[in-house]
Each structure stands twice: as C-alpha cells, then as structure tokens.
Amino acid sequence: MNGRTALVTGASRGIGSAIAQRFAELGARVLAPSRAELDLADDDSVDGYLADLQGPVDILVNNAGVNSLGAAAEASDEEIAETLHVNLVSPMRLARAVAPVMAARGYGRILNVSSIWAVVAKPRRFAYAASKAGLNGMTRTLAVEVASAGVLVNAIAPGFVDTELTRANNTRAELAAIVSGIPLGRLAQPAEIAELAAFLCSSRNSFVTGQVIVADGGYTCL
Template identity: 35%
Template sequence: MTVQQRVAVVTGGGQGLGRSFCLALAEAGWAVAVVDLDLENARAIAGKVEASGGIAKGFHADVSDENAVSRLAEQIEGGLGAVSVLVNNAAIFSTLSMGSYDEISLQTWKRVMDVNVTGTFLCCKEFAPRMAAAGYGKIVNISSATVFTGRPGYLHYVTSKAAVIGLTRALASEVGPQGVRVNALAPGSTETEVERATITREAREKMAGETALRRVQVAEDLVGTVVFLASEASDFVTGQTINVDGGLAFH
C-alpha cells in the first residue's frame, strides 16, 4: 500500500485502540500526530514510534473544544506538515458505568455526546477543508459494533456511535467531489491495556464464544482495516462502515 502524503492524525492516540492505530500507521510510513487529552501519554506513544525509526509528535487537545481543535490543526501542520489522514478515535467509553437508560444523568449523556459526536464533528470540520484544498484526504471515524447489536447498558455510548455512522455517510457525500474519502470502522469488544470495571474475563470469553471466530478480539485485529482505509488502496471506498468484530454482528 502506498500513500500520497505522509501525515496522519489519531485522536485518543495515547492509549487503547488509538495507541495501536498510531503504531501501525507509523510502521506503514506515515508521520503520526498522536493527540490525547493526556499529553504525557501522547508523548510516550510518539516516543515509541521514534524509537522504532518512525516520525511522530505528541499533542494535547480536548476534541470537544472548538478552539482547541483549531489550535491543534495549526500545531500539527507547523510541526509535521499537511495532514492527509484523520482517525477520529477519541471517545468516552472505558470510564462509563453500565446501567439502565433511566439511570443515565443528563450531565453524563451530554459529556458522551460532546466527546464522541461533537468531537468527531469538530475534527472533521477543521481537517476536511484542508484536505479538500489539497484535493485528497482520508477520514476514518471509529464507531462501534454495539450499534448493530443494540447492546444494553450503554444507551448513551451506543447512541453516540450510531450518530458517528450518520455523520460519516452525510460528510462523505459532501466532500467526495473534493477528493476526500470518509469511512467508519466499527470494532467489536476489544481487549486493550485499558482496564474496564464493567467487563470481567469470563464475560469477555463469553462474548468471544458468540463470534464466528471464537476468540477474544485485540487491537491488532483492527489495524489492518485502518491502514487500508487510510491508504490509496481504498481510494474508491467512501461513506462505508466496516464492521470488524470477529463475526458477531453480520453487517
């Protein structure tokens, strides 16, 4: 796979899925802007990339803050160059508690929407015009396979990730004529280094047993799809949602 330009932005890149996306994109040849609310984590992942011979810089930003996202874009272009790939991965999930819909506070609901939906929108709004001006770009929005299964206990999260799919489709229609492709990736329940109090090992094994592939999903199962969607190999793919969950929900 080849790339026209070599700068990729990954939000929420300091841990979990974002960490793996950063490392995989760097290995595939992109200079990576590792963006995270925790600057120390972002710099640590950037350091891992550089230690392996790649190019990366860590950046701090709250993606739900419009001014912060605008500053971020300027900093990345100044530090790494023009961006051709944006992976909207930043989201609230691992810290959420499971519960019935009527137990979700309005404050929690709004915060999940602010980060998971508005944050994705703001990053697209900032970077898509820059890609359009260059005539080429790739946006990969991270949704969730929970949208297809209607998983209970996470109404706020599932709703936010369904919104990301709608955003992906509508934006793809708008920016396609300018050479910008927009797709979504829907991961299944994925084991990472980030601990989650809401899922036990037994529960994870049970979910794995319900998939076609019968094993626990890990972050490395997703990176090939991200690299594909970021590369020229997917240049005629846009507005799509690719479900990567080992065969739990057939979509």
C-alpha cells in the same frame, strides 16, 4: 502513506495506539496528541489544537472514545453530554476543520471509529450507542459531500477488542461468555483493527467511501 500526515486521536493506548504504530510503519508522519494537548471534552482545547497545527492533515482518525456504561434511567446529564461530546461532537468539529483543506489539496482520508453498538442493541449503552450512531450518520453525509474532491470517509465498527475499555466494562466471566458467542472464538487484537484502518486510510483504498465496516469476528452475524 509515505509523505502523509495523519492525526490519530486517543493514541495513548488500545486501538488508537495500534493505528498510530501501523501508520508510522507505513511511512506516515503521525500526530498523536495526548489528552493534555487535545481534550475532546473541551471545545477550547480542540480549537487551540487546530489553530496550532503545523501544516495540513492528510488523514484524520477519530478514534478516541469513552463508554461509561449506564441504562437510560441512570444516565446523568453530565455523562450524556460528555459521551456525546467526546465521541461525536469533537470528531465532527475536527472533521469539519480538516475536510475542506483535504478537498482543496485533492486528497484525504477520514476514518471514524464507531462500534457495533451503533446498529445492534445491548443494554446500558444508552449514550454510547447514540454517539456511535451519530458518527455513522456523519460518516455517510461527509463522504458524499467531499467524494468528488478525492476525500474518502469511512467508519470501522469493531465488536470486542482486547483493550482496557473492554476489560473495564466486562467482568472475566462476562468476557468468557462473550467470546463463546464470537464465531472466531476470541476477541480482536488492536493490531487487527489497525490493519483495516491502514487500508481504508491509505492510497490503496481508492473506491471505498461512506461505509461502516464491521470487524467483529462474525459476532453480529448470529
């Protein structure tokens, strides 16, 4: 990643923080805007951030996400709108802005952090699952649009990662039950997701595009 500029959203903590750290170790210049600098719930903030960007972005990681749990009947208009905006609309708007610049320069990597809940069901993930399924669709379509220009677009679908999000959405007892259902017998560490992100976003990845790579310790194999 030497000489590459990488924009990683949601890098204040969790998976995004680990990705930003790993990319920096691999030589990238990492842009890791705080929510005050780039608020994905706010189109004006996204537009302002893009307008102020200094130089081209070679790697975009759409990592930031929200997951406020709720069944269909409980979901408010505001929760649906915020989840879809932060998790899907803003990642699409960021990708739309940077992909043509990457294509014109003949190199780019875009990675969307999706979720296993895009393809397998779990109650109370009504808006979240829809947002991540949309991200998977966007990944595939964009990948085939920009492939010939040397831009590779993929997604990672983590299972359970040991982050604040996971701890906020599951009680200790629920986490113990979850771990017992993961063939590897534990949650993922953010650094393990970052390692996969690093490969997919590096020049070593030269032929994987349009894919949603599941990293769940075997959870969805059962």
